[in-house]
Amino acid sequence: MTRQHLSAQQQSERTSELRSYVIGYALALILTLIPFTVVAFSDLARMTQWLVIGACALIQVVVHFRFFLHVSLAKQKREDLHLILFTTLILVIMVGGTLWIILNLYTRMMPSMLP
Known part of the structure; x- marks a missing residue:
């Protein structure tokens, strides 16, 4: 047009x-x-x-x-916001858990190299 x-x-x-x-x-x-x-x-x-x-x-x-x-806080957009927040929560859990495991393994295997 x-x-x-x-x-x-x-x-x-x-x-x-x-x-x-x-x-x-x-x-x-x-x-x-x-x-x-x-x-x-x-x-x-x-x-x-x-x-x-x-x-x-x-x-x-x-x-x-x-x-x-x-994405705003309007009523019709709430579902989009919930979807984004849930996705963010899942990503935070995955990244946080991965870092936790890696750092735990690092402290167990290389204690002499800790700062």
Whole structure:
């Protein structure tokens, strides 16, 4: 469809969606550049750098959910949010369990190399 054939409502929806994507892209770009800037150009303590990187990562996850996946807290979108949260829980359990096992084996097999 060309712009001439779109109704006023369709044109408004298209403009709103494009605005959402541009805002999401700008926020994602800013939230990516902040950690790079902190690591490359600042003299902050290592732990502060880790906290800034983690905070930007969490905020970026929310930005991606909201602006690119269109997951919000509206009633009709609750099922999508529950699905994403359940998937995240399963991934955290799998990654956490794997790290737990690997670190446990490391401490049992290489106790002399522990820091």
